[in-house]
Amino acid sequence: MAxxxxxxxxxxxxxxxxxTYFVENLEEGAVNRAYQVGEELAGKGINVSRGLALAGxxxxxxxxxxxxxxxxxxxTGSTTFLKPLWVEGTLRVSTTVLEKNGPTTKINEHPRPLKQKDWDAVVAMTEKTVTETGxxxxxxxxxxPEIIETGKVIDLEPLFQHMAQLGVKVLLDTSGPALRYWAKTGYxxxxxxxxxxxxxxxxxxxxxxxxxxxxxxELNHWGVDCVMASLGIDGIIAVTATHAIHAFTAPVKVINTVGAGDSTIAGFLAAVTTHPSEPGAYGVGFDVAEGISAAVQWGAAKVQQPTSGLKSIDNLVDATIELIPDRNRPLGEPAKA
Known part of the structure; x- marks a missing residue:
């Protein structure tokens, strides 16, 4: 790959x-038998890489x-697109119970902690790969994950600083305290x-x-150039300092929501890397509208598939783009702080 x-x-x-365990009718507190079991190597970045491979x-x-x-x-068929750093220990397992014509239940193990030297090697491998591939x-x-020696979470700052020196744009997808912390840095x-x-x-x-x-x-003011807010049934709102754009599709049959967010990222990047735009487009220099249009299409495709990773981008549904969103429109799924 080098x-x-x-x-x-x-x-x-x-x-x-x-x-992923596929069950007919889940009975809580009882023994349930799965009629099918699937296994995939996953994690958000892995799902993005796998999705992008579908677009070549x-x-x-x-x-x-x-x-x-x-x-x-x-x-798991992951040898062609992953560059592993083998570390001591086991791989965490995430369990999904997918009820036929019913909800999806997911249980994630806590991330495995890393030794500092292993995290340093991961950062070095990432920087080397970015440089080699252009x-x-x-x-x-x-x-x-946390660092074993300190108990503190991994530090992304050296990686972000190196990407800034290279002129490489960073898309960060995380949650919880890490989301606010890194949003405030504006990296x-x-x-x-x-x-x-x-x-x-x-x-x-x-x-x-x-x-x-x-x-x-608010995140724009902190230094984040573009915020892609994923709104479930309401699609995606992309917000830059100068624009707010809303993209959504017609409702689709939902089979498995796991990995939908990763698929939207893959769709977004597939679009913006293959559709060059003017340097100052949308105030950020890439085609945000084209990106979120593809993002909602790929996300809709994913939720209609049973696997946790996107398997096909054939027969994508149409996307609607609103360059001037209706600010008064209520969210289908309001969010509490």
Whole structure:
């Protein structure tokens, strides 16, 4: 993979082995039998790389993986696009219970902690891959593990600073305290919170499209160039210092929501890296409208598929773009802080 040109590199600090159990009718507190079990190597950045491959876009993924399961890359068909750093220990497991014509229940293990030397090696491998491939984008996505020696979460600042020196744009997808912390630094070009995460980040409830736009503008003021707020059934609002754009699709049949956000990122980057724009477009220099149009299409495709990773981008549904969103429109799923 070294030396191959790629517009995008992804980093997944806390990969996971996704096991999905398909059940007919889940009975709580009882023994249930799965009629099918699926297994995928996943984690947000991994899902983005895998999704981009469907569009023929190379996006090597950097991952620290526990060496207790050395066959996991080959077993899950992940050898062609992932660059692993093998670390001591096991790979965490995320369990999804998918009820036929029913809800999706997901249980995620806490991220496996890393030794400082292993995290330093991950950062070095990421920087080397970005330089070798000539990537214009780095996606850092998923949970942030702790460092064994200190008990503190991983530090992304040296990586962000190096990307800034290289002129590489960073899309950061995280949640909780990490979302607010890194939003306040303004290092990321794009951040992709969902409505609840954005509400938590700014400390107030979001009930309308206008509320979302105003909350996203706070992150713009902190230095985040573009906020992609994922709103579930209401699609995506993308907000820059100069624009707010709303994209959505008609309702689709939802089978499995796991990985939908990662698919929207893949769709967004597939569009902006293949549709050059004017240097000052939307105040950020890339085609935000084209990006979120593809994002909602890819997200709609994902929720109609049973796997946690996107398997097909055939027969995408149409997207609607509003360059002037209706600020008074209530959210279908209001978000509490």
């Amino acid at each position: 030396g191959k040109s790629s517009p995008i590199v992804t980093l997944t600090p806390a990969p996971t082995l996704d096991r 876009i190379s996006a090597p993924g950097i991952v620290p993986i526990g060496n207790a399961d050395p066959s996991v890359l080959e077993r 990537a214009e984008w780095l996606v850092v996505a998923g949970a942030h 990321a070009t794009i951040m992709k919170p969902n409505a609840h995460e954005l509400a938590e980040c700014v400390g107030r409830d979001l009930r309308t499209i206008g509320d979302v736009i105003d909350a996203a503008h």
